[in-house]
């Protein structure tokens with residue numbers, strides 16, 4: 001049996017005490033939503049830290065969406081070359097800038113459908129943008145959220161990201177989706193890490209299926 005709503009509420013309250021101020025760690029100018037969209041595209045299979053290292057140079061070269069839409073591909077690749085998949089990402093962010101100018105009057109769109117029509121933008125990226133930029137309740141499932149959902153038995157061990165998103169949306173009140181997403185990411189990034197999770201000092205250890213079935217069982 002998966003964890004129910006009431007127990008999950010207790011778990012999330014404990015995680016909330018650990019990370020009351022959890023927030024998105026990608027850096028962007030709050031007056032320029034396009035910067036967040038690009039940063040999230042760049043963060044695929046790369047850490048936020050690595051993205052934050054390169055975006056200041058990118059924005060210095062291409063301060064406005066029009067600048068990126070008209071950019072030379074090789075120049076953009078040079079700005080991105082320290083992160084994984086940079087060639088593809090360079091192509092995608094230029095194409096995305098063009099599509100936003102062409103189809104959305106230069107504004108980052110506000111719906112899943114429109115966001116996911118942009119090159120390099122999938123469900124997770126759309127969810128991050130909707131939550132961060134527009135405050136629209138959404139649950140973005142990244143590698144941390146996925147791992148935590150499975151360890152805490154919120155989702156089945158073989159659940160894919162779509163199923164995990166649905167499980168969280170069903171079990172967590174809508175008003176808490178955005179902050180829960182941030183807190184689970186902080187919990188996964190700084191405490192329940194993929195390797196060597198800090199189980200011995202974990203306040204949710206007694207709720208944790210992974211601890212019971214894997215960590216404790218192997219001691």
Ligand code: SF4
Nearest residue numbers: 192197199202208211
């Ligand atoms: S007990 Fe360990 S595996 Fe379980 S949530 Fe805590 S840190 Fe993660």
